[in-house]
Amino acid sequence: AQSVTQLGSHVSVSEGALVLLRCNYSSSVPPYLFWYVQYPNQGLQLLLKYTTGATLVKGINGFEAEFKKSETSFHLTKPSAHMSDAAEYFCAVSDRGGGSQGNLIFGKGTKLSVKP
């Protein structure tokens, strides 16, 4: 069975500081991995995803994540936080393969606060 663990339900950084949101996964098959962002009372917006190929993935708004198979991790980073980055971030894993249901397993989310 697949699972996702996001370390830290709340992370607070200063504006301009590095953002690091941690995600570890468990999967019996090579996974597809996703990061989504959610602003208050809104749906989820895809930030970035890893499916195949390069393990360092760049997404929108300056975010990137690196798939590390040996560490079963997919941490999200941004070099310099902006006030507009304050939101909740969800990591998700999906099984792969043509016959997969494509169902996503989500972590519990990390709320990012950015201090001026």
Added chain:
Amino acid sequence: DGGITQSPKYLFRKEGQNVTLSCEQNLNHDAMYWYRQDPGQGLRLIYYSQIVNDFQKGDIAEGYSVSREKKESFPLTVTSAQKNPTAFYLCASRFKRGSTDTQYFGPGTRLTVL
């Protein structure tokens, strides 16, 4: 303008009443999903449909029902059997082609039981 729409944005229900949440997509995606979101619990899958006229239970289907009569529409009914229906409900559709496999989400409906 392609996307997923959910209506209404806010919904209030009295205990014992059934209520139906709307989800429509014009992305021509085959698969659609319903999730429930509670604070601190992430998203949990209620039902999903891979194709018209077919759907499967997710992890927390009890007290919910769905239909998929049209490709574009996947309404969710919250029945009176759902013991704790107050939550934020998110609908999604899935695009899959080759190694590209991504779910896209609607804006959500917040249901409050009075």
